[in-house]
Amino acid sequence: MKLNKIVTLILIALVISFAFRVGFSVYERNQYVGICGITKESLSVTGVDKAWKIKVDGVKLNGEGNSVCVIDTGVRYTDPDLGGEWGEIVIGGYNSIDEVECSTNHSACDEDGNVYPYQHGSGMARIIAANQPYDRGVSYGSKIVAAKFEHKDDVFEMEDYLEAIEWCIDNSEKYNITVLSMSNCYLSSLEERSCLEKYPQYENYSRLLQKAIDKNIVVVVAGGNSGPGICHPNCAAPEDVIIVGATNSSGSMNGELAWGPSVDVVAPGRVTSCSTPFVSGVVSLVMHYNKLLGNEALTPGEIKDILINTGDSVKSPHENDSVKEYPRVNVYNAVKYLE
Numbered sequence: 001m002k003l004n005k006i007v008t009l010i011l012i013a014l015v016i017s018f019a020f021r022v023g024f025s026v027y028e029r030n031q032y033v034g035i036c037g038i039t040k041e042s043l044s045v046t047g048v049d050k051a052w053k054i055k056v057d058g059v060k061l062n063g064e065g066n067s068v069c070v071i072d073t074g075v076r077y078t079d080p081d082l083g084g085e086w087g088e089i090v091i092g093g094y095n096s097i098d099e100v101e102c103s104t105n106h107s108a109c110d111e112d113g114n115v116y117p118y119q120h121g122s123g124m125a126r127i128i129a130a131n132q133p134y135d136r137g138v139s140y141g142s143k144i145v146a147a148k149f150e151h152k153d154d155v156f157e158m159e160d161y162l163e164a165i166e167w168c169i170d171n172s173e174k175y176n177i178t179v180l181s182m183s184n185c186y187l188s189s190l191e192e193r194s195c196l197e198k199y200p201q202y203e204n205y206s207r208l209l210q211k212a213i214d215k216n217i218v219v220v221v222a223g224g225n226s227g228p229g230i231c232h233p234n235c236a237a238p239e240d241v242i243i244v245g246a247t248n249s250s251g252s253m254n255g256e257l258a259w260g261p262s263v264d265v266v267a268p269g270r271v272t273s274c275s276t277p278f279v280s281g282v283v284s285l286v287m288h289y290n291k292l293l294g295n296e297a298l299t300p301g302e303i304k305d306i307l308i309n310t311g312d313s314v315k316s317p318h319e320n321d322s323v324k325e326y327p328r329v330n331v332y333n334a335v336k337y338l339e
Contacts, residue, residue: 002291005096008277009124014264019091019214019292020144020199020305023120026129032078032193035318036119039249039250039293040066040280041248041250042249042251042252042268043056043081043218043245043305045249045251045268045312045328046267046268046328046329046330047280047330047331047332047333047334048078048138048281048282048285048331049205049333051285051289051331051335052291054064054335055091056289056292056293057100057292058281059249060141060291061141061285061288061289061292061335062139062141062142062165062288062293063129063139063140063141063281063284063287063288064141064142064287064288065140065141065176065287065288065291066139066143066178066179066271066284066287066288067091067092067139067142067143067144067145067175067176067177067178067179068128068129068139068142068143068145068177068178068179068180068181068277068280068281068284069145069146069147069168069172069175069177069179069180069181070121070124070125070128070144070146070147070150070181070277071147071161071164071165071168071180071182072120072124072125072146072148072150072180072182072183072184072337073111073112073120073122073147073148073150073151073188074083074093074095074109074110074111074112074121074122074146075093075109075111075114075119075125075144075146075276076104076110076111076122076123077089077090077109077110077133079122079126080132081126081131081132081135081288082122082125082126082129082130082131082144083110083128083131083177084217084236084294086106086304089105089125089129089131089143090125090143090144090145090146090147091143091144091175092145092146092148092171092174092175093108093109093146093147093148094146094148094150094164094167094168094171095108095109096147096149096160096161096167097150097151097156097160099150099163101135101141102146102148106205107316108148109146109147109148109163111148112151119286120183120184120273121146121148123274124143124181124183124273124274124276124277125137125146125276125277127277127278127281128142128181128277128280128281129141129142129143129144129281132301134335135198137152137281138209138277138278138280138281138282138284138285139280139281139282139288140203140282140302140319141288142281143175143176144200145168145170145171145175147164147167147168148164149161149163149164150184153218156286158205158233161184161205162204162208163181165180165182165209165212166208166211167207168180168185168212168217169208169211169212169215170219171210172215176219178216178218178283178284179217179218179220179280179283179289180212180217180218180219180220181220181276181277181280181285182220182221182223182234182276183222183272183274183276183277184222184273185221185222185224185230185231185232185234186231187232190224190226190227190228190229190230190231190235190258191229191230191232191235191262192229192230192235192261192262193230193235193237193243193261193262194235194236195235196234196236197231199232199235201236202232202233202236205206205233205236206236206237206238206316208232209237209238209241210238210298213241213300213301215258216297216299216300217240217300218242218280218300218303218304219237219240219242219300220242220244220265220271220276220277220279220280220283220284220308221237221241221243221244221276222234222240222243222258222272222273222276223232223244223246223257223258223259223262223263223272224257224258224272224273225256225257225258225272226256226257226262227255227256227257227258227259227260227270227318227335228259228321229260229262229319230243230258230260230262230263232239235262239301240300240301240304241265241300242264242265242279242283242300242303242304242307243262243264244258244263244264244265244266244267244268244272244275244276244279245257245258245259245265245266245267245272245326245331246258246266246267246268246270246271246272246274246275247266247267247269247275247277247314247328248268248270249268251268251312251328252314252317253314253315253316253326254270255316255318257272258272259268259316259318259321259323259326260321260322260323261322261323263323264304264307264308265279265307265308265326265327265328265329266314266326266327266328266329267282267328267329269278270287271285279307282307282329283307285331285334285335286303286306286307286331286334286335286338287294288296288304289334289335289338290338293338293339297336306312306334306337306338307327307329307334308327309327309337310327310330310333310334310336310337311326311327311329311330311333312327312328312330312333313325313326313327313328314326314327314328331337
């Protein structure tokens with residue numbers, strides 16, 4: 001009888017510990033990114049939950065075989081949701097501020113600060129590739145490459161940003177980088193797409209994004225957290241780059257964020273920083289399914305068109321918006337389109 005009591009107490013302790021970890025994980029994430037966290041509702045309205053149930057010859061659809069380069073403030077690779085150590089989910093990286101390869105100096109790609117809430121980059125990486133039963137990213141089978149170009153104080157040099165982007169492109173074969181996820185921009189002013197002629201200082205930025213496109217790397221960027229229009233320097237993004245707006249977790253358009261004809265698709269996220277990695281994860285799932293089917297590799301432009309054409313229509317909340325409805329990504333529709 002005493003032994004049974006001890007066993008029962010141990011089991012209760014384990015259940016409480018697991019429940020605490022689940023709750024703490026959700027709290028930690030939501031502490032910083034609010035409804036950025038992967039919620040049941042956001043997974044449902046975007047078809048992610050249904051897509052996860054798909055198997056091809058016994059292989060689950062989860063983004064496996066793709067690496068997403070998160071160009072941001074670094075990634076806390078010791079986060080249990082991201083594998084807990086270097087090489088599990090975070091497999092490579094570069095710190096352009098200090099010009100350090102993180103494969104030999106892992107801490108150079110870590111985020112500043114030692115406690116939650118983690119800064120920007122780790123939250124973005126978790127939305128894409130967190131892999132725990134209680135905390136799963138959109139493409140939880142994907143790997144993360146961390147390109148750190150700014151510190152937690154949000155101050156950075158454009159040269160560091162460009163260097164981080166170019167490093168990801170130049171190391172795409174080494175780490176199998178298929179997606180660049182870029183949640184950063186300036187919010188000082190807003191423009192519509194094709195602002196390069198007006199702002200020639202973004203020529204190198206636009207050139208690098210086109211270089212990625214030409215290497216068949218999908219580029220996903222944030223539209224910004226104001227509107228109408230999109231933020232700098234993303235207004236100089238080439239045509240095949242995916243510019244992202246945001247919805248709330250239930251899928252309705254967030255009227256305070258980027259809107260107008262320059263926004264290509266929308267996805268769940270309290271801010272477009274968060275909806276950007278959500279779309280990056282969706283792209284990884286589409287690529288994975290296309291490969292499982294044995295199809296020829298899709299181009300970035302083709303993937304963008306698929307997301308637009310298979311998205312669910314969401315009404316604009318603005319009466320003066322020339323775009324009356326926006327495509328909210330639906331990965332289940334997108335992968336079924338490939339069949």
